[in-house]
Amino acid sequence: MGLIAPLAESTSTGGRPPSRFALKPSARVVLAADIGASHATVAVADLAGTILAEHTEPMSVTLGPVPVLTWMLETAATLLEQTGRDRNELVAIGIGVPGPVEHSTGQPVNPPIMPGWDRFDVPGWVRQHLEVPVLVDNDVNIMALGERAMAWPTTEDLVFVKVATGIGAGVISGGMLLRGAQGVAGDIGHVHIARGAGVPCHCGNTGCLEALASGPAIARALRDRGVDAENGDDVVTLVKSGNVEAIQAVRQAGRDIGEVLTACVSLLNPSVIALGGSMARVGEHLIAGVREVVYTRSMPLATGHLSIVQSTAAEKAGVIGASMLALDHALSPGAFHSLVGR
Numbered sequence: 001m002g003l004i005a006p007l008a009e010s011t012s013t014g015g016r017p018p019s020r021f022a023l024k025p026s027a028r029v030v031l032a033a034d035i036g037a038s039h040a041t042v043a044v045a046d047l048a049g050t051i052l053a054e055h056t057e058p059m060s061v062t063l064g065p066v067p068v069l070t071w072m073l074e075t076a077a078t079l080l081e082q083t084g085r086d087r088n089e090l091v092a093i094g095i096g097v098p099g100p101v102e103h104s105t106g107q108p109v110n111p112p113i114m115p116g117w118d119r120f121d122v123p124g125w126v127r128q129h130l131e132v133p134v135l136v137d138n139d140v141n142i143m144a145l146g147e148r149a150m151a152w153p154t155t156e157d158l159v160f161v162k163v164a165t166g167i168g169a170g171v172i173s174g175g176m177l178l179r180g181a182q183g184v185a186g187d188i189g190h191v192h193i194a195r196g197a198g199v200p201c202h203c204g205n206t207g208c209l210e211a212l213a214s215g216p217a218i219a220r221a222l223r224d225r226g227v228d229a230e231n232g233d234d235v236v237t238l239v240k241s242g243n244v245e246a247i248q249a250v251r252q253a254g255r256d257i258g259e260v261l262t263a264c265v266s267l268l269n270p271s272v273i274a275l276g277g278s279m280a281r282v283g284e285h286l287i288a289g290v291r292e293v294v295y296t297r298s299m300p301l302a303t304g305h306l307s308i309v310q311s312t313a314a315e316k317a318g319v320i321g322a323s324m325l326a327l328d329h330a331l332s333p334g335a336f337h338s339l340v341g342r
Contacts, residue, residue, distance in 0.1 A: 034318030144170025146321030254289020
C-alpha cells in the first residue's frame with residue numbers, strides 16, 4: 001500500500017547491514033478543520049501531522065451546519081488540488097466546533113453559540129460527500145491536542161485553557177484526552193466563582209467564570225468604568241497600548257481563572273497549563289493573574305514542577321489538533337484494518 005518505506009541502513013554487526021523501515025508520511029493525507037465562532041480554517045496534513053496547505057477566512061458558525069460544512073468541503077477540494085493530492089488518498093477528517101460535542105456520535109449538543117447545529121449529524125453529512133471516517137470534537141479539546149503535539153509531545157498531563165468569547169479547558173491526563181461521560185469534561189467556563197455573585201451568564205446561571213473573565217465580560221467591565229471597549233479585540237488593543245485600567249481588568253480576569261484552575265490542579269495535578277484563545281494575546285498580564293492565585297493557593301507538591309505558560313501553537317492549535325484527531329483514528333489498529341480493506 002506504500003504506507004512504509006526504507007528509511008536507512010543500520011550499521012553492520014558482521015553481516016549484511018540491516019535495513020530500517022518507517023511510516024511514509026507522504027503516503028496518505030488527512031483533512032483538518034477548525035471551525036470557530038467567526039473564523040474557520042481548513043488544512044491538509046500528511047501522516048506525520050505536517051500541514052501541507054491551509055486556508056482561513058471569516059466564517060460565522062451561525063450560518064448553520066450545511067453552509068459551513070459545504071464551504072469546508074469546497075475549500076478542502078481546492079487544497080487537495082493545490083497539493084497535488086487525490087481525494088482517494090484521504091484517510092480521515094478531523095473537525096473542531098465551538099460547542100459541546102457528544103463524542104460517540106460526533107453531534108453538537110445544545111451548543112449556545114451554534115444555532116441550527118443541535119444534534120446535527122456532522123459525520124453522517126460529511127460522509128455523504130467524502131467516504132472516510134469523520135471525527136468531531138469540541139474546539140478546546142482539539143486545541144489541547146494541537147498544543148501538546150507542537151510544544152509538549154512528551155508531557156503526559158496537560159491542561160489547555162482557551163480564553164476568548166467563552167472559556168473552556170481541554171484536559172490531557174496520562175497522555176489521553178479526557179472527554180468525560182458525555183464529552184463535556186473541561187467546561188470550566190460555567191464554574192461558579194466567589195466574585196461573580198449575581199452576575200448573569202448566558203447559560204442561565206449567575207456567577208460563572210465566563211461571565212467575569214471572558215473577552216466580552218472584560219470589555220463590559222471596562223465600559224462600566226467609562227473605557228471604550230466593545231469586545232475582546234478592543235481589550236487586547238488597549239492592553240497593548242498600555243491602558244492601565246485594561247491591564248488591571250485583564251489581571252483580575254487572570255485571578256478569576258486562577259481560582260478555578262486551583263481546583264483543577266488539585267484534581268488533575270497537571271505539569272503544564274497552557275493559555276490560548278484570542279484573549280491570550282494580552283500576554284503576560286493574563287498569565288500573571290493566573291499564576292498569582294494558582295501558585296499561592298495550591299499545594300507546593302502540585303506546583304513545584306507546574307509550568308503556567310502562553311500557548312506555543314497559538315492560533316494554529318486548533319487545526320493542528322484536528323489533524324491529530326484524524327491521524328490518531330486513521331492509524332489506530334481497528335481503523336487501519338478498514339483502510340487495508342478499502
